[in-house]
Amino acid sequence: MTLDRRQILALAALAGGAGAFETASAEAHDAQGRMPPLPEDAPKIAMLVHPRMIALDLINPMTVFNILRSNIMLVGKTMEPAATDVRIPIGATHTFDQVPREVDVLFVPGGIMGTIAAMDDPETLTFLSDCGRRAKWVTSVCTGSLLLGAAGLLQGYRAASHWTVSDLLPKLGATKVDERVVIDRNRMTGGGATAGLDFGLTLAAKLVDEEAARRIQLILEYAPEPPFANGTPAQAGPERVATMRAGRPWMDAQALKAVEAAAERLGLPA
Amino acid sequence: MTLDRRQILALAALAGGAGAFETASAEAHDAQGRMPPLPEDAPKIAMLVHPRMIALDLINPMTVFNILRSNIMLVGKTMEPAATDVRIPIGATHTFDQVPREVDVLFVPGGIMGTIAAMDDPETLTFLSDCGRRAKWVTSVCTGSLLLGAAGLLQGYRAASHWTVSDLLPKLGATKVDERVVIDRNRMTGGGATAGLDFGLTLAAKLVDEEAARRIQLILEYAPEPPFANGTPAQAGPERVATMRAGRPWMDAQALKAVEAAAERLGLPA
Numbered sequence: 080m081t082l083d084r085r086q087i088l089a090l091a092a093l094a095g096g097a098g099a100f101e102t103a104s105a106e107a108h109d110a111q112g113r114m115p116p117l118p119e120d121a122p123k124i125a126m127l128v129h130p131r132m133i134a135l136d137l138i139n140p141m142t143v144f145n146i147l148r149s150n151i152m153l154v155g156k157t158m159e160p161a162a163t164d165v166r167i168p169i170g171a172t173h174t175f176d177q178v179p180r181e182v183d184v185l186f187v188p189g190g191i192m193g194t195i196a197a198m199d200d201p202e203t204l205t206f207l208s209d210c211g212r213r214a215k216w217v218t219s220v221c222t223g224s225l226l227l228g229a230a231g232l233l234q235g236y237r238a239a240s241h242w243t244v245s246d247l248l249p250k251l252g253a254t255k256v257d258e259r260v261v262i263d264r265n266r267m268t269g270g271g272a273t274a275g276l277d278f279g280l281t282l283a284a285k286l287v288d289e290e291a292a293r294r295i296q297l298i299l300e301y302a303p304e305p306p307f308a309n310g311t312p313a314q315a316g317p318e319r320v321a322t323m324r325a326g327r328p329w330m331d332a333q334a335l336k337a338v339e340a341a342a343e344r345l346g347l348p349a
Numbered sequence: 350m351t352l353d354r355r356q357i358l359a360l361a362a363l364a365g366g367a368g369a370f371e372t373a374s375a376e377a378h379d380a381q382g383r384m385p386p387l388p389e390d391a392p393k394i395a396m397l398v399h400p401r402m403i404a405l406d407l408i409n410p411m412t413v414f415n416i417l418r419s420n421i422m423l424v425g426k427t428m429e430p431a432a433t434d435v436r437i438p439i440g441a442t443h444t445f446d447q448v449p450r451e452v453d454v455l456f457v458p459g460g461i462m463g464t465i466a467a468m469d470d471p472e473t474l475t476f477l478s479d480c481g482r483r484a485k486w487v488t489s490v491c492t493g494s495l496l497l498g499a500a501g502l503l504q505g506y507r508a509a510s511h512w513t514v515s516d517l518l519p520k521l522g523a524t525k526v527d528e529r530v531v532i533d534r535n536r537m538t539g540g541g542a543t544a545g546l547d548f549g550l551t552l553a554a555k556l557v558d559e560e561a562a563r564r565i566q567l568i569l570e571y572a573p574e575p576p577f578a579n580g581t582p583a584q585a586g587p588e589r590v591a592t593m594r595a596g597r598p599w600m601d602a603q604a605l606k607a608v609e610a611a612a613e614r615l616g617l618p619a
Contacts, residue, residue: 087561135412135569138435142405142542145435153437165408167423169437221570228613242570259574271570272412273546281576293579297589299405300491300512300541302580303573304529309563310572317568 114148122149122183122286125210127223128171129155129203131193134163134222136275140186140347143279146295147287154178156202165191175206183286185214187242189272191330198229198337207232216285220269225334227268228253229341241271242312243327247338252347257311270295273310276301277340373454384418388550392419392453392556395494398441399425399473401431401463404433406490406545411455415550416565417557424448434460451555455484459491459542461600468607469497477502486555489539490539496605497538498523499611507533511541512582513597514583517608522617543580546571 088281124144126137144151154159157169163169185207206241207230211217215322219227224240227233228251238260239245260281261268267285269278280301284292308314324331342349393416396407414421425431425441433439435480446565455477467473477500483485494510497503497523508523509531526544529540530551538556539548550571554562578584594601612619 108581133383133412134408136409138437142403151435165411165421167408167437167439259572260576271568273569273571273573277574277576278543284576289577292588292592293577293585296575296577297582297593298541298577298584299543300580301531301543301575302578302584303543303571303572303575305566305571305573306530306545306547306554307559307563307566308572309566310570312567315563315567319564321566323564345352 099347100105111209115305117148117150121180122147123151123152123181124149124184124186125154125173125178125182126186127155127197127203127207127226128153128161128169129188129190129193129197129327130161130198132169132188132190133164133193133221133272134165134167134169135272136188136190136223137169139273140220140279140282142299143276143283143295144184146298147291148282149183149286151179154206156200156206161193170304175202178206178210180213182214183211183216184216184282187219187223187226188275189219189223191222191241191244191334194222194226195333195337198320198341204230205214206343214265215268216265216282218267218269218278220275221272224248224268224332225251225338227266229315229338229345231345233266233268236266237261238266238268239270239274240268243271243323243331244334247334250338250342250347250349252342252345256286276303387418389421390415393422393449393451394419394456395397395422395424395443395448395452395484396456397425397458397467397473398423398431398439398497399460399463399467400431401466402431402433402439402458402460403463403491404435404437404439405459405542406458406493407439410490410544410552412569413455413546413553413565414588416557416568417553417561419453419556422448422452424476425462426470426476427474431463444507445472447479450520451483452480454486454488454552455481456497457489457493458475458545459493459505461492461514461604462509464492464496465603465607467496468611474500484535486535486537486552488537488539488548488552490545491542492604494518494523494538495521495608497536499608499615501615503536503538504615504617506536507531508536508538509540509544510538513593514604515603517604518619520608520612520619522615537558542552546573 152173153171160168160170211232221241224238236251237256278290312320418471422443424443430438430440481502491511494508504522507526550562
């Protein structure tokens, strides 16, 4: 039954969405612009969807993996579509028990209130811990690394997170690194939100090769020109950072509480 | 009845999604991290959703506008969720006749096969032409500018598009400009796909002020570090560009045909 359902989904995807990004892997198109079925050895990528996630954290790397022609699984605790910051619900294609035993990539997007809730959910933590133990790459963007850490997957690893919460990483046994994309053995974590593009392309180069990643960068015309130099706390300056911090004491307290509870469960020193 | 439906949607949005991006407009949060209702004068932004669109083209600017606390309307020909490149269907919140007479922003995302289909759809063209005539800003990302052009909204304007199709802009009466974000009077068009972040922040600064846009840039940690210098045809070099072009003769022919048909309808010289 599970197999039937997946086959139906796969067929629906091919009929409906595939090829919508015209320039995707251009050389793979047939004369009518259709994409052939995914190859058997397409990278298997399990991307967590959880309630109150940040849609952009998922969509940017997912677009990269899609153009790379990966076997993308959106994995949820249930098939119930997950609410997102932009109020576009995102449905899972697989529940936890439907994910293959071995995947190439486990990916966790951010979304602070959603991350906090998931950090306290035994089923989610068990899935991540189990899947992450066997995955070739264990990855995240934005606050997703807190959830990886809560699942015990970042102990002894260098990792990035959103600047507002990255100070909490050491409580989960990780070394906080203020870089856009941090690779430590088979862990790859991205900084806040938009780091998902840099992360996705970096991972694409590892999964296939640099040339594939370069082509995707050209397809997505990723030659960014931010209108201001204001994307990091250092660029923004102490006044703006202080203003933002002042607006989120409740949120910060929730994050700290969730991290401390996770650290205790993992038997880490306070 | 229309009003009731909108009220229900607005209430659902407030209960479910708002505040998921914790750092959104931090100073507006209350002590429990909840966002207050949108102010009466929140920018009204009509974002087209059309079948086979590129999800990323929509989500990146939408995230910016959401943090800016805008009144975002996802506008479709029908309420039927639109298929996207990543196979995440995106539903409309408003049909064409439910959009207020005057909006601050009309936005069109890209998605070449979807764009081509929409360029031949009288209802979509009529909506865009009508809404765009009264909108304060007429905008697009990626191939969306071809659709604006087909609706007669770019005649005599400078505009950007995805590099694979930007040569077609002059056939629609526009001047092609190879820049990341092009502003000409009240038209603001972005380049390919990922230009949506630069575009969104640039427009946020116009809609509110530079300080608001800077804060959003910090929230989204938009300090990009592309892993390669490969985001433009010039960076990628002639060989990669030729490979990509060679893979899409059918697609290019379709785009040309749609543009020529639109140009004829607009009475433009061939």
